Amino acid sequence: MAMSREVRNPAFRQLRGQRSPGEFAAAIRRAAREIGEQVACDARYIGRVEAGEIRCPNYAYERVFLHMFPGSTLKDLGFSDRGAVRGRGMCPGAEPPGQSESRPQPHTSQNNEESDVLRRAFMAGGSAALAAVSLGFGPAPVPSRRRVGEAEVNAVEAAVRQIRLLDDRHGAAGLYRRAAQPLEAAYALLDAGTARRSAADRLHAGAGELAISVGWLAHDSGRFDDARSHYAEALATARVSGDPALEAHAFCNTAFLARDAGRPREAVRAAQAGERAAKQLSSPRLLSLLTLREAGGWAGLGDRTACSETLVRAKSLFGQGTSDADPEWMSFFVEAELEMLEAQCWSALSDWPRAAQHAERAAELQDPHFARNLALYRAQLADDLVRAGAPDRAAAAGHQVLDLLDQVQSSRIQAMLAGTARRLLPERRAAGVPAFLERHASTPRLV
Structure with missing residues (x-):
């Protein structure tokens, strides 16, 4: 039997009282849900805290703990002040800022956990170095001791724009793994501290937007658990920095993910929470989305x-x-996207003719330069048409999607088209259907 760990955080152990680590973890998860946070706390996490391996919790856990124990500070809970561990990449047990515990973590050894801390703790020496990491070129540079300035903040914001541009043009599948590197760099920069408040605010916003962008790449690639973790990371960053625009964006994507993951009630609640945050701004278009x-x-x-x-x-x-x-991120939300989102609503309500009408309108309005969205709209149209009893038109729309797949890498679009192909199998006698099915079957799939 494994020996119990020495208690190096007696204050936290006292808060647990007579509850088992598992029971206390369950209470923490319930408290997180009360305030809209997402943490995957378990008995192992409680053990690590009590053993002093986690000297300071990440932002999401901090919010949950302060909600559970009103009036307390991190110090009252037995943690070190965040400033005491900030910027010390070699310090074991410091939770990486913003890292959500819902993301799967290796459980093999403490060395693995420390490596994850070290991996996030580097700071780029300048904008050129960070830009190289942002584009996936080469390893991270050695940490710099100087404070983060405008050049580094500009590089984070540029990474966000670059990822969005590439996703708009080509889809997510080829970008997701590379995009994780600039995200790690951004949070390491955030942890290193900045010389001025204005730069710190921009860096919080940039890191949060980058987390959402990487989350979207995971979402569009079918990695729903990873996407949920990244969106939670962005939400925690928004709340720590008091940024309603970032909070609204994080809730917007969380609602979208919840709908796609088959959690419609969560989608409603997340969207409504985003609407509350957005009311602090003056953007009818954001509220519309x-x-x-x-x-x-x-x-x-x-x-x-x-x-x-x-x-x-x-x-x-x-x-x-x-x-x-x-x-800035709402540049995609034009009339074509409005039509597409309405089409998806009618599709979910099984009103296929009405859904097809709006999907067709979306495809007609979409700028052809944005191949990914055009492929998505036509994939939606194809599926609505086959369900509406128009297999010939569905096959024609399917061919248009296939025409774009050499430019677009999106697991989501491929999955939609595969569903359409399955529904067209009983309609082989309809005009155009056999040719589409044969072409679809010969199209390489993303792995």
Whole structure:
């Protein structure tokens, strides 16, 4: 039998009281849900805290602990002040800032856990070095002792834009693993500290936006657990920095993921939380998108009335036009995307003809330079058409998607098209269907 660990955090052990580590972990998870956080706390985590291996929790856990024990500080809970461990990449037991415990972690040895800390703790020596890491070139540089300045913040923001541009053009599958490197660099920069408050605010926002971008790449690649973890990381960063725009974005993507993962009620709640955050801003378009995410949740729940009412509200907000307060990341949210999101709502409600009508409109409106979205809209159209009883038109739309797959790498789009192909199998006699099925079968799949 393994020996119990020495208690090096008696304050935290006292808070546990008579509860077992597993029972205390369950209480922490319940408290996290109360405030909209997502942590995968287990008995092992409790043991690591009590043994002093975790000197300071990440931001998500900090919020949960302070919610559970109002009026307490991290010091009262037996942790070191975050500033005491900040910037010390060699310090074992310091939780990487913003890292969500819902992300699977290796359980083989303490060396593995320390390696993860060290991997995140490097700081790029300048914007050129960070840009190289951001694009996936070469290893991380040796940590620098100087504080982070404008050059590093600019590099993080540039990495966000580059990832979004490449995703818009080509899809997520080829980008996800490379994009993890700039994300690690951004949080290491955040942990290193900045000379000025304005730079710190920008770096928090940039790191959070980068977490969302990497989360989206995971989402679009079908890695839902990874996506959920990255979105939670962004949400924790937003709350620590008091950034309602970043919080609204994180909730927007969380709602989208929840819908795709078959958790429609969570999608509704996350979208509504995003709407509350967005009301602090002056962007009707942002509120419109969040309202559409809510509509998608209602559709998933089969509530046609709530979905219809929410769609009306979303279109009214969209009709108010753009504003200077619209976030940069919302450049994709044009009329074509509005039509696509409405199509998905009607599809979820099994109103296939109406869904096909809006999907076709989305494809007609979409800028052809953005191949990924055009392929997505046509894949949605193909699936709605076959369900609506128009297999010939579905096959034609499917061919248009296949025409784009040499430019687009998206597991999500390929999965949608595969579903359409399965539904077309009984319709082999319809015009164009055999040719589409043969071509689809010969198309290489992403791995």
